[in-house]
Amino acid sequence: MAQFKCIRCGQTAPANDNYVCPCGGLYEVHHDFGDISLDHFDVKLSNIGSTWSSGVWRYKELINPELDPRHIVSRPEGNTNLYKRQKVSEYAGIDGIYMKHEGENPSGSFKDRGMTVGVSVAVERGNRKVACASTGNTSASMAAYAAQAGLEGIVFVPEGMIAYGKLAQALAYGSKVVQVKGNFDDAMGLIRNGAKRLGFYILNSINPWRVEGQKSIVFEMLQQRRWKSPDWIVVPAGNLGNTSAFGKALRELKQLGLIDRMPRIAAIQAEGANPFYKLWHSVDKKLEPMKPETIASAIKIGNPVSWEKALRSIRETDGVVEQVTDNQILDAKAIIDSSGVGCEPASAASLAGARKLRDMGVIAKDDQVVCVLTGNLLKDSETTINYHIKGVSARYSNKPVVVEANLDRIEAVLSQGNDPAPGQEVKNLGD
Numbered sequence: 001m002a003q004f005k006c007i008r009c010g011q012t013a014p015a016n017d018n019y020v021c022p023c024g025g026l027y028e029v030h031h032d033f034g035d036i037s038l039d040h041f042d043v044k045l046s047n048i049g050s051t052w053s054s055g056v057w058r059y060k061e062l063i064n065p066e067l068d069p070r071h072i073v074s075r076p077e078g079n080t081n082l083y084k085r086q087k088v089s090e091y092a093g094i095d096g097i098y099m100k101h102e103g104e105n106p107s108g109s110f111k112d113r114g115m116t117v118g119v120s121v122a123v124e125r126g127n128r129k130v131a132c133a134s135t136g137n138t139s140a141s142m143a144a145y146a147a148q149a150g151l152e153g154i155v156f157v158p159e160g161m162i163a164y165g166k167l168a169q170a171l172a173y174g175s176k177v178v179q180v181k182g183n184f185d186d187a188m189g190l191i192r193n194g195a196k197r198l199g200f201y202i203l204n205s206i207n208p209w210r211v212e213g214q215k216s217i218v219f220e221m222l223q224q225r226r227w228k229s230p231d232w233i234v235v236p237a238g239n240l241g242n243t244s245a246f247g248k249a250l251r252e253l254k255q256l257g258l259i260d261r262m263p264r265i266a267a268i269q270a271e272g273a274n275p276f277y278k279l280w281h282s283v284d285k286k287l288e289p290m291k292p293e294t295i296a297s298a299i300k301i302g303n304p305v306s307w308e309k310a311l312r313s314i315r316e317t318d319g320v321v322e323q324v325t326d327n328q329i330l331d332a333k334a335i336i337d338s339s340g341v342g343c344e345p346a347s348a349a350s351l352a353g354a355r356k357l358r359d360m361g362v363i364a365k366d367d368q369v370v371c372v373l374t375g376n377l378l379k380d381s382e383t384t385i386n387y388h389i390k391g392v393s394a395r396y397s398n399k400p401v402v403v404e405a406n407l408d409r410i411e412a413v414l415s416q417g418n419d420p421a422p423g424q425e426v427k428n429l430g431d
């Protein structure tokens with residue numbers, strides 16, 4: 001039977017809705033795995049259209065073996081592509097660099113992988129109300145799954161700090177949206193303190209089942225690579241749920257003898273929201289919460305809840321933690337976007353980080369590297385538009401031109417090839 005086990009003191013407890021050990025450490029799911037072979041997952045790939053064709057539930061034996069399949073709430077999720085683009089390889093200076101596009105999940109971010117598991121467990125346990133604090137994508141995902149399961153959804157978002165696409169999703173899917181006057185960390189504090197009193201089941205990544213679902217990013221990526229580990233997995237790091245999940249996934253695969261070599265995890269933070277970066281480079285390895293500031297709203301988090309789990313992931317995989325500036329994030333995004341793949345700002349921290357680690361000589365030119373693109377391009381169109389139209393230090397901006405409705409002028413503009421000032425009318429051309 002799966003149990004909860006404290007990440008800090010090792011105490012076990014029944015897997016219920018207390019996510020925090022009396023000692024203050026977070027719980028994680030501890031499985032007693034039976035015999036599992038990789039063939040099993042390869043066979044399941046042929047179950048097209050069934051629950052087992054979900055890129056999460058295909059790995060049920062590694063995620064939640066005991067869950068009654070009748071409780072599964074699935075879109076289905078996962079089955080996201082692994083892209084290789086010349087332009088991206090050149091930008092990073094790494095030939096074998098791939099992008100696993102988690103923005104291709106049903107609600108447009110990797111959050112669906114943890115959410116399908118969290119909501120299924122909520123249903124199994126008979127919960128009627130589910131809630132989360134969110135920088136946007138968790139709320140979009142939870143709202144979608146709550147609607148599908150017929151549960152009441154409540155989301156706490158920092159007022160004025162979440163991208164419009166995400167807010168639109170939460171509203172459209174019908175969750176109750178509470179805009180908290182504060183940042184994500186304030187909203188998270190309210191959820192943690194208020195769950196019992198307000199009677200809801202928490203679906204943030206302090207819920208260990210969310211982390212179990214997110215392990216499937218690693219499982220699926222490895223299966224796509226015929227179970228051959230890359231040298232690196234590079235992931236944007238905010239609340240550190242993914243960093244935690246990736247390390248746990250690799251640890252379990254290794255323990256089961258299903259892989260013989262672990263990829264190294266590189267967690268990438270934004271410079272203005274870098275408490276985990278600072279922790280990693282400190283002597284005492286304790287988290288100092290900070291006031292976060294970055295254009296990449298999905299990783300604008302100053303007090304990440306899963307830092308202890310994430311620290312273990314970095315240590316066990318011989319990983320690194322790096323930071324990148326907002327300009328580096330936006331330029332990397334422009335490269336990913338103009339390669340035809342596209343992603344939301346926070347996602348591009350992965351490529352920006354890979355390039356920086358390559359420059360530093362940490363990643364080698366011939367290493368195999370998988371960057372995780374965490375969210376879809378359309379989530380935060382405002383940031384994209386601002387980069388291309390107003391971007392002051394935007395190296396790869398693609399400015400639109402305003403032209404009179406006249407073919408001569410349009411022809412003149414198109415043959416000119418260079419970019420006039422942003423949004424400026426092109427005058428005196430062609431006559």
Ligand SMILES: *Cc1c(COP(=O)(O)O)cnc(C)c1O
Nearest residue numbers: 137238239240241242298374375
């Ligand atoms: C949630 C999110 C992140 C941060 O992931 P963590 O697991 O909290 O570190 C990064 N990018 C996007 C697009 C997200 O939605």
Ligand SMILES: [Zn+2]
Nearest residue numbers: 006009021023
């Ligand atoms: Zn404990």
